Amino acid sequence: MIRGRIIGEVWATRKHPAMAGRKLVMVEVIRAAEQEGGSGRGVPTGEVVVAIDTLDAAPGQEVLVSWGSGARNAVSPRGRGTVLADAAVSVVLAEVFEKTW
Amino acid sequence: MFLGRVVGTVWATRKDTRLDGQKLLVVRPYGWYLPPHDAAHVVAVDRLDAGVGDDVVVTFGTPARWSLGGRNYPVEAAVCAVVDRTEVDPAAWSDPDAPFCFEPGPLPKGVTPPGWKTGEGA
Numbered sequence: 444m445i446r447g448r449i450i451g452e453v454w455a456t457r458k459h460p461a462m463a464g465r466k467l468v469m470v471e472v473i474r475a476a477e478q479e480g481g482s483g484r485g486v487p488t489g490e491v492v493v494a495i496d497t498l499d500a501a502p503g504q505e506v507l508v509s510w511g512s513g514a515r516n517a518v519s520p521r522g523r524g525t526v527l528a529d530a531a532v533s534v535v536l537a538e539v540f541e542k543t544w
Numbered sequence: 545m546f547l548g549r550v551v552g553t554v555w556a557t558r559k560d561t562r563l564d565g566q567k568l569l570v571v572r573p574y575g576w577y578l579p580p581h582d583a584a585h586v587v588a589v590d591r592l593d594a595g596v597g598d599d600v601v602v603t604f605g606t607p608a609r610w611s612l613g614g615r616n617y618p619v620e621a622a623v624c625a626v627v628d629r630t631e632v633d634p635a636a637w638s639d640p641d642a643p644f645c646f647e648p649g650p651l652p653k654g655v656t657p658p659g660w661k662t663g664e665g666a
Binding site for chain 1: 610
């Protein structure tokens with residue numbers, strides 16, 4: 444999973460039927476701070492990915508995005524293969540403790 | 545998945561028979577995201593009849609094959625949504641000096657693909 448912050452939403456009426464009713468959000472990727480004594484805020488990278496959001500996260504919230512089959516399982520717990528998700532919001536972060544060694 | 549703009553179409557008569565009748569589009573990812581293969585353009589199969597100039601969401605890997613209805617298609621990227629509009633919260637964007645921009649363009653300096661394989665982005 445990768446860490447990121449929700450920056451907005453994507454609206455689309457013409458979608459693949461397997462994506463009908465799914466909320467699409469844009470997530471800015473955050474990586475861990477490299478310096479000593481990380482503050483827990485991480486470093487925003489400026490990269491944006493689109494993910495399916497099943498947790499109804501709001502813009503500004505930090506989340507973990509899972510990829511590949513993990514995303515498919517996040518969207519459809521019974522693991523149906525026909526869900527079109529290669530990225531999904533699976534965790535909404537409350538607080539992050541970061542420490543560098 | 546990533547956001548990109550359709551910049552072209554691919555025509556091919558000699559292709560895998562499982563791709564017969566499928567439309568192939570050239571998609572330029574937005575400058576602030578590089579797909580996992582370090583490419584400036586991605587060719588994606590399209591079942592939603594998107595056209596040049598449209599903004600689309602492209603998915604990679606197995607979900608792309610499932611978009612054609614099975615897992616045995618020689619396809620790795622597929623258009624899964626045609627974007628009507630996007631809504632961005634400027635306060636959530638990291639860099640107030642460089643406002644959020646939807647133009648496809650050269651990648652910002654220092655931007656590397658997220659660690660899909662290595663887990664660097666975690």
